[in-house]
Amino acid sequence: MLEGRTAVVTGGAQGIGLAIARTLADHGARIVIGDLDETRAAEAAASLPTEALGVACDVVSASDVESLLAAATSTYGSLDVMVNNAGITRDATMRKMTEDEFGAVIDVHLRGCWNGTRQAAGIMRENGGGSIINLSSISGKVGFVGQTNYSAAKAGIVGLSKAAAKEVAHLGVRVNVIQPGLIRTAMTEAMPQKAWDQKMTEIPMQRPGEPEEVAAVALFYACDLSSYMTGTVAEVTGGRYM
Numbered sequence: 001m002l003e004g005r006t007a008v009v010t011g012g013a014q015g016i017g018l019a020i021a022r023t024l025a026d027h028g029a030r031i032v033i034g035d036l037d038e039t040r041a042a043e044a045a046a047s048l049p050t051e052a053l054g055v056a057c058d059v060v061s062a063s064d065v066e067s068l069l070a071a072a073t074s075t076y077g078s079l080d081v082m083v084n085n086a087g088i089t090r091d092a093t094m095r096k097m098t099e100d101e102f103g104a105v106i107d108v109h110l111r112g113c114w115n116g117t118r119q120a121a122g123i124m125r126e127n128g129g130g131s132i133i134n135l136s137s138i139s140g141k142v143g144f145v146g147q148t149n150y151s152a153a154k155a156g157i158v159g160l161s162k163a164a165a166k167e168v169a170h171l172g173v174r175v176n177v178i179q180p181g182l183i184r185t186a187m188t189e190a191m192p193q194k195a196w197d198q199k200m201t202e203i204p205m206q207r208p209g210e211p212e213e214v215a216a217v218a219l220f221y222a223c224d225l226s227s228y229m230t231g232t233v234a235e236v237t238g239g240r241y242m
Helices: 015-026 038-046 062-076 099-126 148-171 193-201 211-222
Strands: 006-010 030-035 052-056 081-084 130-135 173-180 233-236
Touching: 006 015, 006 062, 006 099, 015 030, 015 038, 015 081, 015 211, 030 038, 030 062, 038 052, 052 062, 062 099, 081 099, 081 211, 099 130, 099 148, 099 173, 130 148, 130 211, 148 173, 173 211, 211 233
Parallel strands: 006 030, 006 081, 030 052, 081 130, 130 173, 173 233
Antiparallel strands: none
């Protein structure tokens, strides 16, 4: 479904980002993985079943994002899919959260997503279109204790994406959002059992999601099956907080 297309995935060296990169690669896309850790990005790229490249990238830096996208276009000749996935957490209650912890999460998620969306759209609009996929979170819909920074950033990504979608729709550039819920990754499996059990009670399907299930939705948004969709938000949550 993506033969001959090039996809960039930020934060793609592990977890959901790597699952997305692998699924897009399985369907023919050439992949450029951007990650803070260049070694892990290169290792992840080498593990994919298609042409792939790993590039060091701090999404907070506009120049880093520019270099990442330039690597995609200079190496593979196009930029067709942009997945803004990079993120961090710095959880704490408002009373204990520092300004640095708040600012770091806002910068990586929101500024990073804006950098990627803005620059990718600039390239795609000159080349007849493309698909931008931004990763939000159920935390951006509901708001969780200890995540005023993360919930604010993830809610902001939805607003950013809808505004961007309106600006570039007439140019053939689509911008859509995925909001994952509880997904089984190394990060979520490290949480205390009590917290895990509580989250499980909120999920009608009575199980966590797998990274590949988020990646399948990214594939849908990346390919022509979603050609008449932009500005939408897909919840991949097992029915949590319907």
